[in-house]
Amino acid sequence: MTSLVHVSLSDLTCRGYDIFIDSYRILQFGEFLTQFEPYSSVVILTDDKVHEKYVSDIYELLRRSGFDVHLCVIDSGEKSKNIDVVIRIWNQLLENGTDRNSILAAVGGGVVGDIGGFVAATYARGIRFIQIPTTLLAQVDSSVGGKVGVDLSATKNMVGCFYQPVGVLVDTSVISTLPQAEYICGLGEVAKYAVSLDSELFEKLESNADKVNLRDSDMLKYIVKRCCEIKARIVGEDEFERVGSRIFLNYGHTFAHAFEVISEFTLSHGQAVAIGLVYAARLSARLGMVDKNFVERQIEFNRALGLPMELPQNLLSTIDWDNIISIMRHDKKTESGKLRFVLPTQIGQCVVVNDVDPKNIVDNV
Ligand SMILES: NC(=O)c1ccc[n+]([C@@H]2O[C@H](COP(=O)([O-])OP(=O)(O)OC[C@H]3O[C@@H](n4cnc5c(N)ncnc54)[C@H](O)[C@@H]3O)[C@@H](O)[C@H]2O)c1
């Protein structure tokens, strides 16, 4: 059965939208599109890997069914997330005759979704766009919430805007072809939601880790629905990251961002988040907000889900905490260099702690 999660945005512009979650729904893309009629044409943006696995068939199907559909394929990976690729896509849209009544469907992981949303926000002063996320990370996180954009040189997500999709179609069956490293990446974010914001999700994952590891279909649908519900609620409260609720999506991330930097991005974001959860739990214990059992439970949780629990030995043996603190102080999300953390108080609950004394972080091993 299809699950539906509504994202309601707190203004009167009717920009709220639905997230449809089911397996094998991607094959019904044409049917899904009908709710957005009328539109003049459909542009599918995807990457080369997702194109080969899923989109070439869908494209042919739509074409043969009489849709005015155009295809735009970029190279897979973060290296495509830059303004040069955006310019190429803008030009292709222009050549295809894409107009203000066209609709853009971003079919792929977070890279395709972030670029697709940015192109849709800017081409012809904004055209409607749909997210069809195909990685776990994109299904539970990046396809919902309207943060779109590209990297600027080495600085991630430096150019972009808030631009919401008109709908999100999640087909959990496509997760079956996701490489394990990418699955782990998404699972890091799932663990974040569970530990900091959803005790029911945590307990379900804790007692069904085998199903999670086997990518069980019902389990995936449950996970995606639960995570999308959390993200939808928070985005509804704080669409433009002004009110402050969106910070609660950042559990483990202050450590994670610094770990990504010191690893020179050899650690994936999801791996860094998973390790960051353990360090944040330890920091919370050090500040007297949780006991040692909580930290143990977090570590066991990571172990059960196949998530890393500690930095790789080569980074651990050369760790320079002064450097890590300096990276944390210069993080994009830091205000006035203050060390601010989202920390758990119990499973499923967290608070924001401002101005943490660096010595508590340095000693946090
Ligand atoms: N907008 C947001 O709110 C938000 C939130 C988190 C992350 N992000 C962004 O998301 C990006 C990371 O997204 P990602 O982890 O999805 O990476 P990605 O888009 O690079 O996808 C990872 C890899 O998986 C492949 N792939 C995708 N779906 C597949 C499938 N079903 N089967 C097999 N292979 C498949 C892709 O081709 C790619 O090689 C980053 O750029 C990050 O900044 C954005």
Ligand SMILES: [Zn+2]
């Ligand atoms: Zn993240």
